[in-house]
Structure formats: C-alpha cells, structure tokens
Amino acid sequence: KPCDFPEIKNGGLYGAERHRPYFPVPIGKKFDYYCNRGFVSPSGMHWDNIHCTAQGWKPEVPCRRQCSFPYVEHGKLLEWKGSYLQDQSLKVKCHSGYSLPNGQDTIMCTENGWSPQPTCIRVKTCLKSDIEIENGFLSEYDRIYYLNRKTQYRCKEGYVKVKGESSGTITCLQNGWSAQPSCIKYCDRPVFENAGTENNSTWFKLNDKLEYKCHAGYENKYKHSKGSTTCSFDGWSDIPTCYERECSIPLLEKNLTVNPKKENNK
CATH class of the missing domain: 2.10.70.10 (Complement Module, domain 1)
Structure with a gap:
C-alpha cells in the first residue's frame, strides 16, 4: 500500500511542491522534513526524515512541542x-x-x-470569623483555613446536632464554608419513678412531648394514671413521678364509725 503526501502538523516537507507530483510513493521511500519554531522531531532536532512503511508514515507525530x-x-x-x-x-x-x-x-x-x-x-481561604455556629463553637484555634480544609466544631453543653451528635465537621470551599451549622437544645431521657413509657428514645428535642403511664396502684400528682412532660429550655416541664394511690375517709352513715381513724388510706 503506497503512502499519500504527508501532512506534517507544525512542520512541513522540504521541497514539498517539487515532490508532490510523485505521490503516492511506495513503501521504503524517505523524505526530509522540518519542524516549526518551538517544535522538534522525536530525535530532538528541528529536522529529520519521514519514511513510508506498511503501517503508514513513521514517525506518526513528526513534530512535537x-x-x-x-x-x-x-x-x-x-x-x-x-x-x-x-x-x-x-x-x-x-x-x-x-x-x-x-x-x-x-x-x-x-x-x-x-x-x-x-x-x-x-488559594481560597475561609476565616473563623466568617462562621457563627448557633449554640456551638469551632474546636480549633486557627484563624485562617485554606481551601478544602476540614475543621471540627462542637455543640455547647445541653445542645446537639439534629441527629443527636455533639460534634461535626465543616469544610472550606470555593464559595466559603460548606455549611452554617447549628446546635439545638435537647433533654436527656428523664428518670421515671413508679412509671414507664413506650418511647425508647435516649434524648429529646426542644418541645418534644413524652407520655408516660403510672404503674398499677399509682397516680401522678394530678391524681391521674397517665401524664406527659415536655422538653423545654429549662429541662423537663414535669418529672414523671407517680405515688401510691390514696383514698380519703369515706362519708359514713349515722351510727357508723371507722377504724383506724386516719385522714388517708393507701
């Protein structure tokens, strides 16, 4: 298979117009070529020769930057x-x-x-002063953070992230900090006295309501066997405590007396 006229990118064939009428040429034919300024042949010279092979012209890239x-x-x-x-x-x-x-x-x-x-x-930098963590703070003392650097923040005591963690990370990105995190108020699971609940959570968000039920024979201070308490900024609105149920002395008919004479009976 003969070779057509070589198109040498960033260079050219010496005497191209003189040789052009004789193309295509057979395998084994060689020609001298040159590379433009800033380009060299594979040998590192600004000129070399290109030869026709069964696979086409060699070298395949005559001139390289x-x-x-x-x-x-x-x-x-x-x-x-x-x-x-x-x-x-x-x-x-x-x-x-x-x-x-x-x-x-x-x-x-x-x-x-x-x-x-x-x-x-x-590189892009983020300043410690550029971020305000609601109810939290950055754990490190650096003032400047470079692009893609991660840093940890922590929540104040009594506060957690939305999923309950007490700490998290933020990253310095091209447009600034990756997030403006916040920490929310939470309440630990309260201690139940003579009562129980079907809620298995170990922590509760602000305004979460927890319902409880007194054990048999017990009631809360409102004389009810069931009650609820709410997580507030100051902690639980009420302590889920139940007491043994008491009965006051009943009204007796005339000529009846009671023994023992106590104000209340359990």
Whole structure:
C-alpha cells in the first residue's frame, strides 16, 4: 500500500511542491522534513526524515512541542532539565497559601505549551470569623483555613446536632464554608419513678412531648394514671413521678364509725 503526501502538523516537507507530483510513493521511500519554531522531531532536532512503511508514515507525530524550563510564580519546580517534550509532565510545589488551578501539583507540556500555566495563585481561604455556629463553637484555634480544609466544631453543653451528635465537621470551599451549622437544645431521657413509657428514645428535642403511664396502684400528682412532660429550655416541664394511690375517709352513715381513724388510706 503506497503512502499519500504527508501532512506534517507544525512542520512541513522540504521541497514539498517539487515532490508532490510523485505521490503516492511506495513503501521504503524517505523524505526530509522540518519542524516549526518551538517544535522538534522525536530525535530532538528541528529536522529529520519521514519514511513510508506498511503501517503508514513513521514517525506518526513528526513534530512535537518543545517546552522551555518554566519560571513558577509563587512556587518552585521539584526537578530540572533544559527542556521538555510534548506529553511530558513536571511536578510543581507552590508556596504556602498558593496552588495551581484546581489544586493540581503537575503541569504538562502540550502542543500549545504548558498546561496549566506554571503560576501558583492564592488559594481560597475561609476565616473563623466568617462562621457563627448557633449554640456551638469551632474546636480549633486557627484563624485562617485554606481551601478544602476540614475543621471540627462542637455543640455547647445541653445542645446537639439534629441527629443527636455533639460534634461535626465543616469544610472550606470555593464559595466559603460548606455549611452554617447549628446546635439545638435537647433533654436527656428523664428518670421515671413508679412509671414507664413506650418511647425508647435516649434524648429529646426542644418541645418534644413524652407520655408516660403510672404503674398499677399509682397516680401522678394530678391524681391521674397517665401524664406527659415536655422538653423545654429549662429541662423537663414535669418529672414523671407517680405515688401510691390514696383514698380519703369515706362519708359514713349515722351510727357508723371507722377504724383506724386516719385522714388517708393507701
């Protein structure tokens, strides 16, 4: 299979117009070619030869970009050599508080030069003063947090997150803190005296109502066998306590007396 006229990207064939009428050419035919400024052949030269094979023209990419040693603004390179060829990469270390775009740490020599540009930009930061945690506080003492850094916050005593945890984490994102967390008031499960409940929760949110039932033969201070208590800012509105049921001396008919003569009987 003969080879058609080679289209050399970022370069060209020496004497192209003179050779063009003789294409296609047979396998084994060679031609000298050149690369444009900033590009080199696989051998590192600005010119070389291209030859026709059964698989087509070799080399397949005659001209590759040659990237010069870059200067890194607000950072430094972790290795050094005179130049780099297309598709070769280079490690970069940015100064504290700076980063390559998208948090990368590598630049690559492409057909259009270094990508991304070897410039470290100041990374997004979040300030401790930018967030107010309702009924909570940041656990760490740092004032500035860099992009993607996580930090822990804790709830004040007597407060928890919505799911009951006493602490959580927030992250510094491109648009600021990941959340403006809050901690809500809660009540621990109360101690029942001579009473019980079907509610198995170990903690309760503000305004949660807990219903309870007195044991047989007992009643609460309102003389009821059932009652309820509500979680408030000051704790439970009522203590679920029941007492032995008492009966006062009944009204007796004339000529009847009672023994023993006590005001109340259990």
